[in-house]
Amino acid sequence: MYLPKLEQFHKYKEMEEGVFGLFDTPDAIIHAAEKTKEKNYEGFDCLLPYPVHGIDEAMGTPRSGLPWVTFFAGIFGCTIGILFQYLTHAHDWPLNIAGKSLNAWFAYVPIIFELTVFAAGIYTVVALFFLSGLPKANRRILHKDITSHKFALWIPKHAKGYNESEVVSFIKGLGGTEVTVVKSENK
Incomplete structure (x- = not known):
């Protein structure tokens, strides 16, 4: 059976060589x-210490498919919640309690909600x-300030x-400070 390598799913390769500049x-x-x-x-990237509204549009990054995963996983959880309770109450263990019907779906709502949220999450x-290829072993830290208060443009x-x-x-002309050329550590 053919299984593709994880690297084939990622648009950008690991940061080995290139140039980055810091922005404030x-x-x-x-x-x-x-x-x-x-x-x-x-293949350029922006490394940010926190989410910045509008960066995806500025970079031209396409919209993520992750919301679709969440949606279909929620539908899956909802379906499992409904089917599990219905089959248990109506077929596997049919008890008539207080004259209620065997398909009292309104009593299923809390479990349906919980399974929908659980599966989606x-x-x-x-x-x-x-999709992000985590965990990545031996990640290189380009600059310690990127994780706290600086923004970096990586080419x-x-x-x-x-x-x-x-x-x-080019990066210096954009106002980048501490423009650094990164060489591969494998050489």
């Missing part, structure tokens, strides 16, 4: 992402880990039109 504000990184997209660099987390070596000196001057 969310507006600055959004502006840098827009200009980088206009320059047609492919669990499958969303699993899909998130799968990898495999980007179309990559020229190291041009990329460094």
Whole structure:
């Protein structure tokens, strides 16, 4: 049986070689992402310490399929909740309590709700880990300030039109501070 490698599902390869520059504000990184997209660099990324509204549009990143996973997982949980209770009450253990019908669906609502939320949550987390390729061993930390208060624009070596000196001057021209060239550790 053929199983594709996990790397085939990811658009961007691990950060091995390239250039990154730090930015101080969310507006600055959004502006840098827009200009980088206009320059047609492919595979660039923005590393952020917290979510920034509008960065996906600025980068040209397509909408995630994760909401669809959540939706269908919720439908699955809802269906399991309904079927499990109905089959248990109406077929496997049919007890007539206080003259209620064997299909008293309004009594099923709490369990249906809980199974819907549970399935949607669990499958969303699993899909998130799968789609993002987590956990990733031996991740390189480019700069310690990216995790707390700085924003980084990363342009990898495999980007179309990559020229190291041009990329460094491009990021500096966008207002990037501490522009750093990253070389592979494997050499």
